[in-house]
Amino acid sequence: MYVLSLALAAWAFVEFFRHREPTRPLFQGLGVVGLLVLAQVVALGIGLARGQGPEEGGEVVTLVGYMLTAVLLPPAGAVLARMEPTRWGSLLIGSAAVIVPVLILRLGQIWNG
Numbered sequence: 001m002y003v004l005s006l007a008l009a010a011w012a013f014v015e016f017f018r019h020r021e022p023t024r025p026l027f028q029g030l031g032v033v034g035l036l037v038l039a040q041v042v043a044l045g046i047g048l049a050r051g052q053g054p055e056e057g058g059e060v061v062t063l064v065g066y067m068l069t070a071v072l073l074p075p076a077g078a079v080l081a082r083m084e085p086t087r088w089g090s091l092l093i094g095s096a097a098v099i100v101p102v103l104i105l106r107l108g109q110i111w112n113g
Contacts (some may be wrong), residue, residue, distance in 0.1 A: 001036045001102045008033060012094030013088070020079045022089040030081075030093050034074030034099055040104060041067045044111065053111050063110045069104040 008029040015026065044067060046055055047053055076094025081089035 001040070001104065002070070004036070005097045005100045007064045009094045009097035012090045012097060015090040016094060018086050019087045020090060021085050021087060022093050026090065026093050027078055027081070030074050030096060033097060034071075034078075037070050037074060037100060037104065040107075041071050044107065047111075054113060059110055061111075063107065066103055066107050066110065066113075068101065070107065073099060073103065 008026070011029070012022070012026055044053070044063070048060070048063070054063055073096050078091055081092040083089075084092060087101065
């Protein structure tokens with residue numbers, strides 16, 4: 001997922017610097033990244049429901065916050081990019097695609113303690 005998301009970000013940033021609006025393949029790529037994030041968050045949620053993961057209450061709250069942010073970021077990036085059908089929309093998609101791997105990495109750090 002990291003490689004796909006970062007490749008999408010690089011592609012979106014190239015489109016931004018070429019002064020191009022976001023195209024359907026960029027939106028589709030962000031959709032695929034969003035589905036992968038959703039699958040990972042569902043798996044973490046199931047593990048959390050089974051009593052796995054962090055044991056401290058504050059860490060659980062932080063984990064859930066990161067999970068919600070990770071799931072909502074790709075759709076939010078797509079909506080904002082649709083609202084801004086200029087080169088800035090490509091920048092929005094690229095920004096979302098860069099932030100997603102950071103969130104997923106942080107989820108792993110919190111999960112493992």
